[in-house]
Amino acid sequence: MAVFLFWNLNNKPLQETVGCLAARHEVDVLMFAECAIEPSILLNTLNQSQDNISQYYYARSEGCEKIKIFTRFTDQFIQRIYEEDRLTIRHLKIPELTDILIAVIHFSSKLHWCNDSQSFECVELARTIKEAEEEVGHSRTVLIGDFNMNPFESGVVSANGLHAVMSRYAAKKKTRVVNRREYPFFYNPMWSLFGDMSPGPPGTYYFSKSVQKVFFWNMFDQVLIRPDLLDLFSNEELKILDSDGNKSLLSSRGVPDAKVVSDHLPILFKLKL
Amino acid sequence: MDMWPESIGQNIALKPPSAILKEQAALLGNKTKNIVTAEVKNRGESGLGSFSYNFNLVAPAYGYRYKLFQVWYGLEYYPIHFTVEEEIEKVLSEHLSALPIPTQPAHREVKHPVAKSEEEFLEILGKIFSAEKTIRIINALIAESEA
Numbered sequence: 220m221a222v223f224l225f226w227n228l229n230n231k232p233l234q235e236t237v238g239c240l241a242a243r244h245e246v247d248v249l250m251f252a253e254c255a256i257e258p259s260i261l262l263n264t265l266n267q268s269q270d271n272i273s274q275y276y277y278a279r280s281e282g283c284e285k286i287k288i289f290t291r292f293t294d295q296f297i298q299r300i301y302e303e304d305r306l307t308i309r310h311l312k313i314p315e316l317t318d319i320l321i322a323v324i325h326f327s328s329k330l331h332w333c334n335d336s337q338s339f340e341c342v343e344l345a346r347t348i349k350e351a352e353e354e355v356g357h358s359r360t361v362l363i364g365d366f367n368m369n370p371f372e373s374g375v376v377s378a379n380g381l382h383a384v385m386s387r388y389a390a391k392k393k394t395r396v397v398n399r400r401e402y403p404f405f406y407n408p409m410w411s412l413f414g415d416m417s418p419g420p421p422g423t424y425y426f427s428k429s430v431q432k433v434f435f436w437n438m439f440d441q442v443l444i445r446p447d448l449l450d451l452f453s454n455e456e457l458k459i460l461d462s463d464g465n466k467s468l469l470s471s472r473g474v475p476d477a478k479v480v481s482d483h484l485p486i487l488f489k490l491k492l
Numbered sequence: 493m494d495m496w497p498e499s500i501g502q503n504i505a506l507k508p509p510s511a512i513l514k515e516q517a518a519l520l521g522n523k524t525k526n527i528v529t530a531e532v533k534n535r536g537e538s539g540l541g542s543f544s545y546n547f548n549l550v551a552p553a554y555g556y557r558y559k560l561f562q563v564w565y566g567l568e569y570y571p572i573h574f575t576v577e578e579e580i581e582k583v584l585s586e587h588l589s590a591l592p593i594p595t596q597p598a599h600r601e602v603k604h605p606v607a608k609s610e611e612e613f614l615e616i617l618g619k620i621f622s623a624e625k626t627i628r629i630i631n632a633l634i635a636e637s638e639a
Contacts, residue, residue, distance in 0.1 A: 282629045299556050301556070301557045301558075302556075347559075
């Protein structure tokens, strides 16, 4: 079982919290957006309590400075295929295990980009992922990150966008034809974690404003899974975390503690590679 | 009877922007002894223009690509719109222009670099190629490839 964690750290010095999360959940691949912590400082914390076998390494990048990745194996097993400043696509190839593509994204914020721009960019992202899949010769891909969009927004749902659907059954059809063009599906399990009936917090990001339409809880942090990986993924193995095991990541109001921790909550998932 | 005018295919004065990009891509390979090359990837028709191309830096030794920028333009070639990452966009501030798509009033106007002529196109390319981050990435890719 490989364990993955993604978290937008809100540029806070959260190395101690990250260290607790990594140890508590035995995370193999840590992925961060808005990480202002120097890799050497984070490695120092991560490796404080680890034995020599499970030391963490920094999976560095030449150009993608918006995402930082740390792994419990050297970066020869998580090779870079393609990068942009907000996207890194890695080929995770661990001996004896099923190899997969991991694409990590930190999409432009709604503060700077309108919904239309985000949707156009999703079309580009979908193409880029498809090209990387063609290059490695399979579509066992996980797309994870801070999308700055909810699962129901056009760019995430549209066929020529990310085409991420809420139903495993729908995604298992692998592709869908629209206007004689074929589009591959992603499965978006985050839908199941929305609202009060989910086992954890109702979303990953909270925003409140005195305007007519506001969702309060948003699911900006998401993991999307290609149909070819669905047999290796169980929905129970996906969680929005609200504690590092010692302290809560939520404020007294029950929303992400943006002042002390981060305005986003981390997401954790496992794959039976 | 051929009803097409003789002028078709004649006097094509403007060089396609894609050809200019390909020339520049080839020049990078010459400069780095092909340790780092560049490729111009056709993205087909984009929602924002008839032609769209990505300009990628490539490290062939370990099969790595980095998207430096993207351009899109219409049948008349100019204006050419760029999408460039934030750090590099800072050196193109005098070329910024609003995108030709609706912007919601609650959001800041989206501005991207725009070249209105071939001269401006070359000027922007020169600025992108000379940007500190571009040089930093190319040098890192050379070092990584030679390690």
